[in-house]
Structure formats: C-alpha cells, structure tokens
Amino acid sequence: MRTDYVFTSESVSEGHPDKVSDQISDAIVDLFLSKDPEARVACETLTTTQLVVLAGEIRCKGVYENDAWAPGALEEIEQTVRDVVKKIGYAQDGFHWETLEFINRLHGQSAHIAQGVDAAGNKDEGAGDQGIMFGFACDETPDLMPATLDYSHKILQRLSEDRHSGKAPFLEPDAKSQVTLRFKNGEPVAATAVVVSTQHQEGYDEGEKENELKSYVRKVVTEILPEGFVTDETKFHINPTGSFVIGGPDGDAGLTGRKIIVDTYGGAAPHGGGAFSGKDPTKVDRSAAYVTRYLAKNVVAAGLAKRCTIQVSYAIGVSEPLSLYVDLHGTGTVSEEALEAALTKVAAEKLGGLTPRGIRVGLGLNKPIYFQCAAYGHFGRKPEGDLFPWERTDLVDDLKAALG
Structure with missing residues (x-):
C-alpha cells in the first residue's frame, strides 16, 4: 500500500442532471414504501429539457395491484416528481417544476423476477439480482470516509x-x-x-x-x-x-445511476457496478452495499484496521451470500480470516444474517428513507432516527467480543 x-x-450537487434523476427515483421508492413496506420498485428516471420520464417495474399494495393503478395513484406520482424538482430549485425556462412534461412508463413487476425474490413455503426471500457489492471505511475523516x-x-x-x-x-x-x-x-x-x-x-x-x-x-x-x-x-x-x-437537465440529459462513484467512495474503493437509487431494499445492489459499509465502518471504528474493504456476492433468487471477503490493506490488528468469521457471527446475531431479509429487517430498510441519500453521498452521513442506519457504529463491542 x-x-x-x-x-x-x-x-x-443535487441540481446535477443525473442527481435530479436519482432523487426523483428515490422519491418514488419512498412514496411506495410509505404505502407498502413490502413494495417492489425498480424505477429509472430520464431528465432533459422540460421533460421527466419514469420507466421500470413496480408492485405496491394500494398503488399498483393486479396490473392496475389505484385511483389517484398516477396523480400522486406526478406530484411527487414535480415536488422534487421544485425542492431542488428548478424554475427555469429550460426546466421548470410546474411546466415540464411528465411521462410515466412504470409497469408491473415481472412474475419471473417475483418468483425468485419472494419468500414462499420453505423458501426464504432471495436476492433481487446476482452481483457483487463492496463496503469500505477508512480513518481519514471523522466520518470514516475518504x-x-x-x-x-x-x-x-x-x-x-x-x-x-x-x-x-x-x-x-x-x-x-x-x-x-x-x-x-x-x-x-x-x-x-x-x-x-x-x-x-x-x-x-x-x-x-x-x-x-x-x-x-x-x-x-x-x-x-x-x-x-x-x-x-x-x-x-x-x-x-x-x-x-x-445547466441541469436543460444543459445535459440526466439518468438514474450514472454517479455510482460519487454515491460511494470517490474511487478510493472498488465498486460492484450496481446503482442504488430507484431500487427497493430487496435489491442487494442497494441493501448489501449498505450492510458492507456498516460492517466496514464498525471494523475501523473498533480500531481493528485503518482501512477496510468488504465484498459480498449473491445469486438471484438465492438468500445466502455466495462469498464474504475482507481486505484490511495491511493496516489490520487482526487477520482477515478471523475477521471474516467474526463479521459472519455478529451479522447473524445482530441482523439475522446477510440474507436480503436479514439485512433489510436488521437495518430497518423497509422505510421511506431514501430521498435523503440521493445527493451528497449515501455514506459518511449522520445517522438520525430512521435515516442512514448503516452509518451507526453500534457493533464495535460485539466485534471485539467475537474476536476474543
């Protein structure tokens, strides 16, 4: 090193066109989770001159069920979008919260995805997709961020x-x-x-x-x-x-998920490739990235290393992670192998494991908490109430105890 x-x-900033898209997508996630904590959301947003387009797959009690929109749902979605643009501060000729054109192309979730993700009989809830996710922490700032x-x-x-x-x-x-x-x-x-x-x-x-x-x-x-x-x-x-x-969407088109390095660690750590915004917490792109940050931050906060990178991997429809990998970059006071075992033990005891259900229940992710994440980084923020639970450092004593 x-x-x-x-x-x-x-x-x-929050007014960057890609970030406008991220905030709109996460406002839709929050809207649906506020109606149904088990909602399934995969919402992509396009912004450009005087236009916002939503696309993706959803399932939400009281909003979209049996391939039909509930009364008033479409109007509430549109108002949510306009409120986000207004809150950011866009009232310009080229992008105005009140006069922009809005197109909604959200539709029902694929039954083939649902059958892999949903719990049924003896089958636990599976991961919403395959993939790899990384968490990171370092002691360069009080927030343990790069x-x-x-x-x-x-x-x-x-x-x-x-x-x-x-x-x-x-x-x-x-x-x-x-x-x-x-x-x-x-x-x-x-x-x-x-x-x-x-x-x-x-x-x-x-x-x-x-x-x-x-x-x-x-x-x-x-x-x-x-x-x-x-x-x-x-x-x-x-x-x-x-x-x-x-500037903003009038100067350059914006899309959800194009600022994944800004959202995470600024290039100081690996990234698995999956974006966060617009996804409900059954999507491990989001929830597993949060839990690995949580674990890595507690490792550094416990004084077990100055830098910590954690990787997990999943297969779609499978509940248990396929792997857990820890790298302390030569700064650790314990071995990576011992820490991997300790993290697995502590996660099982405190979260219910590293399954999608364990993560989202253990961290309390089935709540409308995501709009606040969508600008200025998902990590290095102050945990307040239900917000940013993955930034807590309440596993320090448990990790030390697990390592003996």
Missing part, C-alpha cells in the same frame, strides 16, 4: 445551503466539485488542486460579479478543508470553462 501519493475525488470525497461533498453542500438560504443568491442548482489531496505517510496533508463548477445567474461570468462568485467559492473551500490544507501552491479552477448559465 502506497503511503505518499496524490489522489482525487469528485462530487456533484477525505477527497468527503470534502468534495461538503463543499457542494455548503453551496446548496447558501443558495437555499439566500446567502448566495447568484447560485443556481447545478454544480460539480473535485478535490485533489497530497498524502504523506498515508495521511492527507494538503490540497494540491480544487475544481468547482457552479451554475450561476446571468452576468456572473465577467467583471466584478465574476470576482464575487470566485471569491465566495474560494472562501467556502478554505472553510471546509482542514486548516493548513489550502496553501499558496493550491491550484483553484472555478468555472474554468467560463459561463455556466444553462
């Missing part, structure tokens, strides 16, 4: 807060950030480059207004990064292409 290097991660991604998220969150509050009225919803840090002895010590591209109102691309925007962004970056990280050698690239007035 290298100890001295330079590494970069990026983030995108520092480059953590700061990239937080820069954009601050811009969003200031836009919504009116503190930075010249900002518009679409934005991207990128943070490059220098690491010494495995620890982040300085920012070598920061890139921020933010949509803005007319006129903020030249003269005094441009200087106002760029000064504001530099101030935010300096406040977000740890003291001393920004130096005279830090390179700033703020709106490097020039004007950024046309």
Whole structure:
C-alpha cells in the first residue's frame, strides 16, 4: 500500500442532471414504501429539457395491484416528481417544476423476477439480482470516509445551503466539485488542486460579479478543508470553462445511476457496478452495499484496521451470500480470516444474517428513507432516527467480543 501519493475525488450537487434523476427515483421508492413496506420498485428516471420520464417495474399494495393503478395513484406520482424538482430549485425556462412534461412508463413487476425474490413455503426471500457489492471505511475523516470525497461533498453542500438560504443568491442548482489531496505517510496533508463548477445567474461570468462568485467559492473551500490544507501552491479552477448559465437537465440529459462513484467512495474503493437509487431494499445492489459499509465502518471504528474493504456476492433468487471477503490493506490488528468469521457471527446475531431479509429487517430498510441519500453521498452521513442506519457504529463491542 502506497503511503505518499496524490489522489482525487469528485462530487456533484443535487441540481446535477443525473442527481435530479436519482432523487426523483428515490422519491418514488419512498412514496411506495410509505404505502407498502413490502413494495417492489425498480424505477429509472430520464431528465432533459422540460421533460421527466419514469420507466421500470413496480408492485405496491394500494398503488399498483393486479396490473392496475389505484385511483389517484398516477396523480400522486406526478406530484411527487414535480415536488422534487421544485425542492431542488428548478424554475427555469429550460426546466421548470410546474411546466415540464411528465411521462410515466412504470409497469408491473415481472412474475419471473417475483418468483425468485419472494419468500414462499420453505423458501426464504432471495436476492433481487446476482452481483457483487463492496463496503469500505477508512480513518481519514471523522466520518470514516475518504477525505477527497468527503470534502468534495461538503463543499457542494455548503453551496446548496447558501443558495437555499439566500446567502448566495447568484447560485443556481447545478454544480460539480473535485478535490485533489497530497498524502504523506498515508495521511492527507494538503490540497494540491480544487475544481468547482457552479451554475450561476446571468452576468456572473465577467467583471466584478465574476470576482464575487470566485471569491465566495474560494472562501467556502478554505472553510471546509482542514486548516493548513489550502496553501499558496493550491491550484483553484472555478468555472474554468467560463459561463455556466444553462445547466441541469436543460444543459445535459440526466439518468438514474450514472454517479455510482460519487454515491460511494470517490474511487478510493472498488465498486460492484450496481446503482442504488430507484431500487427497493430487496435489491442487494442497494441493501448489501449498505450492510458492507456498516460492517466496514464498525471494523475501523473498533480500531481493528485503518482501512477496510468488504465484498459480498449473491445469486438471484438465492438468500445466502455466495462469498464474504475482507481486505484490511495491511493496516489490520487482526487477520482477515478471523475477521471474516467474526463479521459472519455478529451479522447473524445482530441482523439475522446477510440474507436480503436479514439485512433489510436488521437495518430497518423497509422505510421511506431514501430521498435523503440521493445527493451528497449515501455514506459518511449522520445517522438520525430512521435515516442512514448503516452509518451507526453500534457493533464495535460485539466485534471485539467475537474476536476474543
């Protein structure tokens, strides 16, 4: 494992076209789970100039049953979509929450998928798909996340807060950030480059207004990064292409699931390839990625390693995972083999195992908690009430006990 290097991660704001799509898809998941905790949802969203299209497969009591929509369901879905766009802040000629065209192409779940996933007789609930999922944690930040991604998220969150509050009225919803840090002895010590591209109102691309925007962004970056990280050698690239007035779905089409690295670990850890947003928690692309983050975070929080990667794999329709793999990247105080056994034991005792049912019941995932995840990362967030249960560190003592 290298100890001295330079590494970069990026983030995108809630107004980025792909993130608009993710948030709409997860708002639909929340809507259906609020009606039926056992709802099945696979919702994809396309956004472009003055248009939102939904597509995918669903099953939900009181909303869509026996190949028919319940009275008022279609109207509620459309209102949910418009409310998301309004909340983000899009009221522009090219993308307006009130006047955009909406097309709904959601339909019933395939019976062939349902028969593999649903519990029946002596058969437990199976995984909603085959695949591999990864969880990761490291001690670079208090949230046990890669520092480059953590700061990239937080820069954009601050811009969003200031836009919504009116503190930075010249900002518009679409934005991207990128943070490059220098690491010494495995620890982040300085920012070598920061890139921020933010949509803005007319006129903020030249003269005094441009200087106002760029000064504001530099101030935010300096406040977000740890003291001393920004130096005279830090390179700033703020709106490097020039004007950024046309943005969001009007500037570029958005699709659910295209920001999977932003959603997870910023490239600092492997990714299994499956997106999260728009999927109910029987889909292990989502639930297994959450539980492996939960386990990895508790490993690092327990002081058992400075870095931890966990992989699990599943077959569609099969309840038990096919494999569990742990890599401590040479930073562990215990062996990976011993930790794999301890994690299996603790997961069985505290969650009911690493089956799809064990994960979603043990973590309380059958709740409308997903819209809050769909921008600024699914990991490294503060667990509050039902939100972000996979960010808890309540397995620390159990892991230590299981390892003797």
